[in-house]
Each structure stands twice: as structure tokens, then as C-alpha cells.
Amino acid sequence: MRRIALLLVAVVTLAGVVVSMAPSSGHADGEAAPIFGVKIPPRYRDWRLISVAHEEGNLNDLRAILGNDVAIKAYREGKRPFPDGAIIARLAWSYVPSEENNKAFGRPQSFVAGPPTNGVQFMVKDSRKYASTGGWGFAQFNDGKPADEAVHNTCFSCHERVKDRDFVFTHYAP
């Protein structure tokens, strides 16, 4: 009996600690973006990497796509549609040649991430809340401020092209 009590205390203490250590993905900071009401998820910069890309043209950036734990798990298990709670983040930085790296490689070939550019974008899966847009809420923030409604009106019409992949363009880079 005493052992059971001891074990119970240990488990309860443990549960409290585990809860306090859990990522607070239910909370979000700052102003909500229009249409979908998405806020910047806390600590998204700590999320794991899904893949990387380079856009030429006006965008002219190097970008990283990160996922929260739910998104990464779904990617790795090939689970589609993504479960509710999945969030995918798109970060981007200016595409700049690296003189330093070019000297090291002995030829001009190296491009690295400069200052952040083109805002930060998020896709948030909530199949009930965002039922009319494939279960995804979309948001873009420029310098921490939500982009305007016109920008947010363009998200789904483009992502609809990849409806067969649950509206997500990015593939996981192993």
C-alpha cells in the first residue's frame, strides 16, 4: 500500500513536470492575421526542418520550411491528410552571394541566407475551423505584423493546386 502511494506521488509529480515542459502550442503571440485568425506560434524558430528551397525572381530568397511536432510526425509517417494541430512554417532570407565561401571554394558558387525577407508564413491544420479551405488556415506576417486581407485571399487558391497532397507543396527532405 505504501509502495503504491509512493509510486502515485512520483507519477503525479512527474505528470506535473511533463505538462509544464510541454510546448505551449495552444498559445500564440501578437496580432491575429485576417480571415483565418492565425497568430504567430511561439518558438516556431525552434521547430524541426522539413525542407529548404530557393526562389528566383522577385522573391529572390533562400527559404526553410519548418514543422511543429505534429507536422513532422505526419511527414515522416507519410500520414495524409495532416492531423489537426499540424503547423507548417515558411521562413525566408535574402539570397546573397558569400564572398567568404567563394574564396574558400576557389570559385563564385556560394549563396547564403542574408537578412530575413518575404515575411514568415504559416499553415495551421484545423479541419473544423477551416473546413472551407481544405482544413488549413493561412497566415503571413511581415516584421511580426499580419499582412493585409488581400494577401491572405491568395493563399488557398494557390494551395488548391496540390489538393491531392493535402494542399501542401513542400515535400520532406530526408
Next chain:
Amino acid sequence: MRRIALLLVAVVTLAGVVVSMAPSSGHADGEAAPIFGVKIPPRYRDWRLISVAHEEGNLNDLRAILGNDVAIKAYREGKRPFPDGAIIARLAWSYVPSEENNKAFGRPQSFVAGPPTNGVQFMVKDSRKYASTGGWGFAQFNDGKPADEAVHNTCFSCHERVKDRDFVFTHYAP
């Protein structure tokens, strides 16, 4: 007295669990690379993102530089030299045009990560063990197998160019 005993059990139980949950950065998988004896750190694909880059030429890749907790902390705090235990990983994937993205953007501009290429590289900080190479051990693995000694002989001579930044080329992308 009983409360103290209960608390003690809880703390001990907790300590056991925390230890078992801790990243086993002391353990590494597979064959050790030549010269520096570095093994592939477990779960490095889960590490946080330091930055991204694109190399043209023979390399022709998109790359991501990830860091373990010690490395990320040092980067964010601007701490140099990096403390012992810091590990930096360089992953790379083939640089491939994305027809799908190009259609979405309405012009050929999008390049994404294809299959992995150019191996995976690591820099491991151990100021005593690697005293003769700036405190860093270097390793490259191709398809999970260490590259040969000749490859490993080229690492430090190149990284020496950025001695003033503790021999690390990559800057942190905020």
C-alpha cells in the same frame, strides 16, 4: 518524515526519467570517421536550424546547417569560441527545379531539395581532444559511411580561413 520520503521517491523517479529522456549526445552510431574519430550523432536530423545555403558548380545543392542544443545556444548568444559539446551538421540535397511550384508561381523560378547529395558533414567541438585543429573534429559521411582520410585532411585547412569566427563559416539566420 513520510512526506520527505515521498518527495525523495518522486525526485529519484523523475531524475531517472529525465536522464532516460535526455538526448544521448555522448553516444553515436556506426563507424567512426578517420583522423578525428567522429561518429554520426544520433537524431541529428531533429536538430534546430542554423541557416540554409545554395552551392552552384560541382556541388549543385541546397543545404541546411543544423546545430545541437549547445551549438544553437552559443549561436543565439553570440558566444565564441563555441563551448565543448557543440556539434554543427551540414546536410545537402540535390538542387532541382520544381515544375509544380513554377506553375503555381507562373514562372520558372523555384528550386527545391531533391535526393540527399554530397554526404553529411559534422563539426564537433572538443577543445582538448582536437586542440591541434582549433578545437574542432571534422567528419563527412556518404550514405552513412565515413569518407576516406584524404577527404578529412582537407577540412581544417579550409576552415582555418575563418579562425576569427572559431573556424565556423555559417552565420545564424534569424
